[in-house]
Amino acid sequence: MNVRELFKFTGGVKPASHKAESNQAAIAVAPLSPVLTVPLRQNAGLASRPLVQAGDKVLKGQIIAGPGGSISVAIHAPTSGTVRGIETHPIPHPSGLLSPCVVIEADGEDRWIEHSAVDPYSLPVDELRMRLRDAGVVGLGGAAFPSFVKTQHSPTQDIETLILNGAECEPFITCDDLLMRTKPDEILDGAAILAHIAGAKRIVVGIEDNKPEAVSAMSTAAAKRSGLPIEVIAVPTRYPAGGEKQLIRVLTGIEIPFGKLGPDYGVQCFNVGTACATARALLSGEPMISRLVTVTGNVERPGNFEVRIGTPISDLLKLAEPKADTDRTLMGGPMMGFALPTLDAPLVKATNCILAGSKAMFPPPGPEMPCIRCGSCARACPMDLQPFEMFWFSRAKILGKAQEYHLFDCIECGCCTYVCPSRIPLVDYFRFAKSEIRAREKENEAADAARLRYEFRLEREEREKQEKAAKLAAKAAETKAKLAAAGDADEKKALIAAAMARTQEPKAEEKPSAE
């Protein structure tokens, strides 16, 4: 472990960490559930596109859905079995709404599809990116953003430093801690590959200093390696030290302004779990079909489990034996997680923690009181925002104003809600305001498109009218010329009759057709 000067991020809070409950037991492997429900929407960006249908036999690790767009990855069968169908099913989402899932009935054999390792350093980086996409690798820190997209940066961005995020600042969650203790070499293998793809020149690992075992395991592993310089650094425990901008600030001193991201300043961050998954995808050829999940809170046997994607959360929770008074289950931690509307939902790539709670553990907050403009929230905000101003305008639904106060830079960390003496659920207001603004932007886009299409139609109708008029005029001129040429009265009559007949004809060919 190197000794170096660290920087401090503004704001932040120090909630009780509750790490000890779940970081004692060794990692357990969750048993195979008989039916696995794999949602097609798992990554940030676009949902994946199913490639199997009811009745198909699939092997473990077989691709069952391909990327559904440029920001999307493949999804794989977590075990071998038969596809029951593409069914709508609850997924872990605060809305409790249904979403299409590939439902697989396990055959119990858990038979792998043929897969093999590659030498990442002999392949072009673009090929490596595509392999990460096709192995379904997404960020395991919680946002599930496709990792291959993050390794690609615009030519103006020169990635100098790859930061490996092992801070795990959210209370209760210990899956990254356990992973770093048990698989430091694999994590660093993956980090080196990601650094190679992104073109980074050094790797800095940031771990909160409440995880001494993880720090020492990672340091030991780093010391053994040759190649890119790797520094393992214990950062002060202070929520949200694991926020991207906060960790960058602490480790490099770089202050990233509103609206900018790490790559604009030569830094890219990956979670330690993501690095491990990268190594597994390329060095073993195993796609992302399981992940490490902390199950903790109001349970008898808290701990970390290696769980297949698609496992019902109810099955997973049972393994930790929830106590009788459990009345809610959160996905994620107490600061940034959300209450699961149903335990029917399956585990997804973004599930880092299942937290059981009770009234005793999370007493209901008292009634919301008016804001006294004490400024505590602004002092606690790690993004240097003014939550009370954003709250004021969000509550009054003056959304444009809320946006002027950099609403979209809010990372929904919950520090402001945590400190507010008036118990205002500030983050809930910010989430409301953000989704309302996004919906309106979409509506405006749709209206703009409709306006264009309508104008286009009017133009086309006008053009058609003119063309028709021109045609008629030409015909009339032609007839006139013929009439003038024809001396004989009978011939004139015949021409007039023919013209009359033409006007009676059905105008089938003039019907507009949509494009």
Next chain:
Amino acid sequence: MAIGSVLLGGALGYASVKFRVEGDPLVEKIDAILPQTQCGQCGFPGCKPYAEAIAKGEADINCCPPGGEEGIRKLADLLGREFKPLSGEHGIEKPKSTAVIDENVCIGCTLCIQACPVDAIVGAAKQMHTVIASQCTGCELCLAPCPVNCIAMVPIPETIDNWKWKYPVFAVRKAA
């Protein structure tokens, strides 16, 4: 027009930046607020003519049912007028819907294609027609012309993609 020139002093509206500015910029600003459903419920043949009528002071700001209360509020803000509720005679605000053609019944007469102001229906003569849901504004203009009544308006369901976080007050009361 006096209001118009005052407003003109401000920054150019989004619509006028993005689209060709023809004629009165106030009309463009009003048109940018209107929902572009092009349904004619306001009594004008489309949103733009209604925008023109508002700009000229010939129409009130509360005649557009698809724009709803929020649309009226925005118009009131833009024009410095008082908000007033939607005028009942032009219709009521309905949940957003799209047209769906029963493809087994459709006889391919093309009448709906001719009626659709935004070209959201595809199909050729004597072949079954389909509505491109993402382009349908829900104006209902295709319903009446269909000789076999095979078009229905279906409300857009709530999905993970269009779901919105609710205004917190309710959640707080429930939890408390």
